[in-house]
Amino acid sequence: MTTASSSVSSGRVTGKVAFVTGAGRGIGRATAIMLAQHGAKVAVADRDADVAQEVVDTIESMGGAAALAVVDVADEDGVRQVIGEVVDRWNRIDVLVNCAGLAGIQKPIHEVTTAEYDRVMDVNVRGIFHTTKYAIPAMTNGGSVINFSSIYGLVGGASAESPYSVYQASKGAVLGMSRGDAMMYASQGIRVNSICPGFIDTPMVAGFLERTGDAAAARTAAAALHPLGDLGEPDDIAYGVLYLASDESKFVTGTALVIDGGMTAA
């Protein structure tokens, strides 16, 4: 299996400035580290300062450039402030990765409270609105925006495996916003794409499996949904982000990159 190296190389995104949300854990963490390994300066944005600092330290120990950005993406003023600090430090933003997301509540919609609905939407959709709003003016040399949707933005899943329709609604909204922004900003050389992961082995999915009451059985069942036979790893998704962040994807905008072990083709 191919794995990421642990040092900075002359890379595929050398010289680019990347702002990665949800960068403290899971897919966002893997993405921040991989972008740094390939030469990007990376703002590590997460609402959890401790895990974000660990990622900054990891990147710096590899010889990479990282900045700490502690922020809840649902907080517009906080997002404006941390993006301003990154621009003050590195002059512009080239790559925005909107990875922060909440799985939220795992119950049928008739039991969901308005407050629970609002929190999922505030992070998964409005958070992307906030970061995009303040990063776009800083993309003075073109750019790439990569928004995290999910296979559950594309399909409902069988009832037993389906997570929860509020999450699904939020991930469908991400696809729509991404396509609209792709059209809006194409003339400025700013590309906007979505990523739709299958089940990836992260703290979010670990929590999902544990809440079923039998995590081992749930993991086996989740793995079986993927024709390739297992959950994905965070790096499986980070490689896709790296491609969309790099100039290798200069003709790609308004698309959704599905990385799901074949799940939605089954």
Ligand SMILES: NC(=O)c1ccc[n+]([C@@H]2O[C@H](COP(=O)([O-])OP(=O)(O)OC[C@H]3O[C@@H](n4cnc5c(N)ncnc54)[C@H](O)[C@@H]3O)[C@@H](O)[C@H]2O)c1
């Ligand atoms: N793991 C999967 O199987 C999977 C599948 C499809 C889509 N996704 C999407 O990929 C993204 C990353 O998922 P993951 O599994 O790595 O999640 P995770 O829960 O393992 O990590 C998410 C990180 O985002 C941070 N975060 C959460 N809310 C935030 C907020 N409001 N502001 C700032 N930071 C915040 C958390 O502190 C955490 O460090 C999410 O958008 C998720 O919906 C994940």
